[in-house]
Amino acid sequence: xxxxxxxxxxxxxxxxxxxxxxxxxxxxxxxxxxxxxxxxxxxxxxxxxxxxxxxxxxxxxxxxxxxxxxxxxxxxxxxxxxxxxxxxxxxxxxxxxxxxxxxxxxxxxxxxxxxxxxxxxxxxxxxxxxxxxxxxx
Numbered sequence: 001x002x003x004x005x006x007x008x009x010x011x012x013x014x015x016x017x018x019x020x021x022x023x024x025x026x027x028x029x030x031x032x033x034x035x036x037x038x039x040x041x042x043x044x045x046x047x048x049x050x051x052x053x054x055x056x057x058x059x060x061x062x063x064x065x066x067x068x069x070x071x072x073x074x075x076x077x078x079x080x081x082x083x084x085x086x087x088x089x090x091x092x093x094x095x096x097x098x099x100x101x102x103x104x105x106x107x108x109x110x111x112x113x114x115x116x117x118x119x120x121x122x123x124x125x126x127x128x129x130x131x132x133x134x135x136x137x
Contacts, residue, residue, distance in 0.1 A: 001112055005100040005123035007089075010134035014065040014090035017098060017130070020137050021068040021086050022059070030129040032122055044073060053079065065090065080112060081105045086130075098134075100126050 010017050020026050024040035031038065031047070038047040046056040060071035060083055068086045072078035082104040089097040100123045104112060 001104045001116060001119075003102045003116070003119045003123055005120070005127035007097050007099045008127045008131035009091075010088075010096050010098050010131055011094070012096070012134045012137040013093055014088045014096040016137045017088050017096055017134060018062075018065045018068065020133075021088075022062055024057070029133060030126050032125055046076075053077070080115070098127065098130050100130075 012020075023042050024045040025042060027040060027045060028035075028038045034050050036048045036051065039045065044056065044058045046054065048054050054077055056073040056076035057070050058073045059068065061067070061069040066088050068088075070084045070086075071082065082102060085101045085103065087099050087101065091097060102119055102123060104115070104119075
């Protein structure tokens with residue numbers, strides 16, 4: 001199952017958005033209020049979702065100025081294997097376009113059915129937060 005946010009216009013260069021996304025300490029302001037107990041260092045983060053699922057994330061792949069992929073850390077307790085990918089499309093020296101994609105593989109079909117209706121709105125909210133905060137990067 002895959003889902004993608006709407007594309008948003010970021011008011012910063014692709015390089016600045018990429019550098020922001022490559023430090024988990026910046027992520028707390030992008031996350032929805034259902035995320036609790038957020039802790040992060042530059043290369044990983046952990047948090048609780050909805051009061052019951054504890055997740056630990058790490059970078060899976062980073063392609064300078066075009067994409068950042070995040071996946072569960074080994075032994076993180078994720079109920080399904082997934083990746084979040086921030087795609088960055090440069091426009092000019094002062095702006096870029098961005099979208100967030102979720103890639104969920106296999107896993108428990110019941111869990112996937114519970115997640116799917118909430119996934120697109122959550123991705124859209126993260127994209128909107130990227131758009132909002134990008135002017136200050």
